[in-house]
Amino acid sequence: MPNIIITPERLRQVSEYTQTEREDDSSRVSFLLKNKFRRIAGDRRLGVVWILLDPIIIASVYLFVFSVLRASANGATVFIGIALIRILQDSTKSGVNAISDFSGGIKAERIRTRVLIFSSIYFRVLDSFFQSIGVVVILYLAYGVEPVGLLVILLSSVTLGIVCEGVGLNLALIARKIPDVKSIVDYILFLMFFGSPALYSLSSTSGVHRTLNLYNPFTYFAEVCRYFSGLESSVNEFSAGIYLPLMGLSLLLTYRGYAKIDELRWKVSTW
Amino acid sequence: MVIEEHSILIEDIDLEYHDYTRDRLFSRGRTSSFHALKGIKCQITRGENVALLGKNGAGKSTLLKCIAGIIRPSAGTISTFGRVILLSGSDPGFLPHLTGGQNVIELATAYGIKDSELGEFYDSVVEFAEIGEAIDRNFKGYSTGMRGKIGFGFITALRPEILLIDETLGVGDLEFRKKASGRLEEFIQNSGTVIISTHSLNLAKKICSRGLVVDKGVLVYDGDSAGAVDLHISNSEN
Numbered sequence: 435m436p437n438i439i440i441t442p443e444r445l446r447q448v449s450e451y452t453q454t455e456r457e458d459d460s461s462r463v464s465f466l467l468k469n470k471f472r473r474i475a476g477d478r479r480l481g482v483v484w485i486l487l488d489p490i491i492i493a494s495v496y497l498f499v500f501s502v503l504r505a506s507a508n509g510a511t512v513f514i515g516i517a518l519i520r521i522l523q524d525s526t527k528s529g530v531n532a533i534s535d536f537s538g539g540i541k542a543e544r545i546r547t548r549v550l551i552f553s554s555i556y557f558r559v560l561d562s563f564f565q566s567i568g569v570v571v572i573l574y575l576a577y578g579v580e581p582v583g584l585l586v587i588l589l590s591s592v593t594l595g596i597v598c599e600g601v602g603l604n605l606a607l608i609a610r611k612i613p614d615v616k617s618i619v620d621y622i623l624f625l626m627f628f629g630s631p632a633l634y635s636l637s638s639t640s641g642v643h644r645t646l647n648l649y650n651p652f653t654y655f656a657e658v659c660r661y662f663s664g665l666e667s668s669v670n671e672f673s674a675g676i677y678l679p680l681m682g683l684s685l686l687l688t689y690r691g692y693a694k695i696d697e698l699r700w701k702v703s704t705w
Numbered sequence: 706m707v708i709e710e711h712s713i714l715i716e717d718i719d720l721e722y723h724d725y726t727r728d729r730l731f732s733r734g735r736t737s738s739f740h741a742l743k744g745i746k747c748q749i750t751r752g753e754n755v756a757l758l759g760k761n762g763a764g765k766s767t768l769l770k771c772i773a774g775i776i777r778p779s780a781g782t783i784s785t786f787g788r789v790i791l792l793s794g795s796d797p798g799f800l801p802h803l804t805g806g807q808n809v810i811e812l813a814t815a816y817g818i819k820d821s822e823l824g825e826f827y828d829s830v831v832e833f834a835e836i837g838e839a840i841d842r843n844f845k846g847y848s849t850g851m852r853g854k855i856g857f858g859f860i861t862a863l864r865p866e867i868l869l870i871d872e873t874l875g876v877g878d879l880e881f882r883k884k885a886s887g888r889l890e891e892f893i894q895n896s897g898t899v900i901i902s903t904h905s906l907n908l909a910k911k912i913c914s915r916g917l918v919v920d921k922g923v924l925v926y927d928g929d930s931a932g933a934v935d936l937h938i939s940n941s942e943n
Contacts, residue, residue: 437784437785437786437787438774438783438784438785438789439782439783439784440771440772440774440777440778440782440783440784440785441778441781441782442777442778442779442780442781445774445777454817458817461814461815461817462815464814465811465812465814465815466815468811469800472800472802472803475802476802477802537775537798539798539800540797540798540812540815540816541793541794541796541797541798542790542791542792542793542797542798542816542860542863543773543788543789543790543791543816543865544773544774544775544789611736700777701777703775703776703777704720704721704722704723704776704777704779705722705723
């Protein structure tokens with residue numbers, strides 16, 4: 435029997451977190467996770483398979499455009515870049531818009547924040563995995579990428595998904611207060627699609643464009659994947675003085691984002 | 706300990722909603738606050754049935770949401786002793802793409818019903834809802850009345866220690882409302898604390914021993930249900 439104390443600062447359970455409550459929360463995490471996928475599937479006949487198909491279709495369209503333009507794009511480079519940038523876009527938007535989903539779809543009872551956090555992280559892991567698995571199969575069958583490269587792509591996808599959602603969560607409160615922030619984030623993500631080394635490798639860039647990309651965490655995920663896939667990559671030129679602080683900051687923001695969900699959820703409940 | 710006898714302790718609760726409004730199309734707009742609850746203070750004992758009355762917009766739903774931990778008070782403290790379920794509207798979280806039956810089973814596990822109790826729970830909801838073969842149809846095709854029947858049947862089958870009901874008996878046809886009143890009475894007899902916000906004054910008198918009247922966010926009456934009903938009628942007529 436949970437004893438709860440509700441104050442303006444927080445909602446706190448003062449009774450012991452029992453084994454039964456733990457089991458109930460586990461069922462809820464599973465329910466929320468399934469709901470998130472159900473929402474994606476909707477009435478569509480192919481359901482969640484669209485998660486897997488989306489990056490393949492987009493990458494194929496860009497490869498077609500490049501062939502028309504007679505641009506010398508490497509197919510494997512584009513597939514890796516598109517898979518990762520789609521994960522970055524989806525995860526960041528999910529983090530920024532997280533507030534709209536704080537009931538978890540369970541409307542008659544307040545669910546614990548830990549249920550929301552775990553279901554978000556599990557969903558992000560699975561969603562990012564599914565977004566990259568189709569591309570991984572194509573890279574293996576059509577481009578002969580070695581298993582180590584495929585494994586690095588899957589791991590990078592999952593990590594990128596969690597990091598971007600966590601970073602996006604840091605913007606959720608301000609996006610709730612000033613909804614214009616969502617539009618600004620959309621434009622930045624749109625710019626990142628073309629400005630980041632998604633459709634091309636870092637070595638194709640120069641000047642300010644290249645310098646900016648050295649401060650773009652996406653670059654490191656994409657280039658590491660390309661490196662382990664035996665593709666053109668600038669990994670050997672990376673400076674630890676830039677990427678270590680950059681990754682450290684990203685991880686810090688990720689932790690902060692997820693850790694702040696409870697406070698965020700409470701703050702915005704009367705907004 | 707005295708505190709153990711309490712089911713809900715509300716101490717000087719204030720609540721402000723924040724809103725953004727724009728006067729003119731090209732103005733920047735401004736954020737404003739609305740004081741929905743002011744200094745609400747009361748104690749509700751375990752097993753007590755309380756009618757929460759007041760005009761539309763008086764703050765009844767806000768108070769119930771606050772007790773359920775859905776929204777944050779801006780001042781004061783609320784302590785609840787036991788699992789709280791808020792029956793607001795008729796939807797505990799049903800999913801449009803699943804059938805009524807699938808929804809009951811999926812949601813039941815999310816609300817903590819164990820596998821061993823699932824069959825009985827399902828039968829109880831379906832028997833109450835009486836929607837026949839529609840239970841195997843997609844939920845999105847259900848009428849408001851059908852949704853209400855399943856929703857009400859579902860939540861009253863949960864057996865929480867504290868049940869907060871917000872105007873739910875207004876859904877459905879006359880027959881359903883009679884049936885829902887019966888189920889609610891049965892539920893109240895069998896279980897813990899209930900706070901019911903309703904415009905059905907007969908029901909309030911019949912099933913509640915105590916009444917609270919809220920007016921413009923302030924608790925203006927706390928006493929027996931008959932007195933609360935009289936005050937509410939008098940407030941509504943003025």
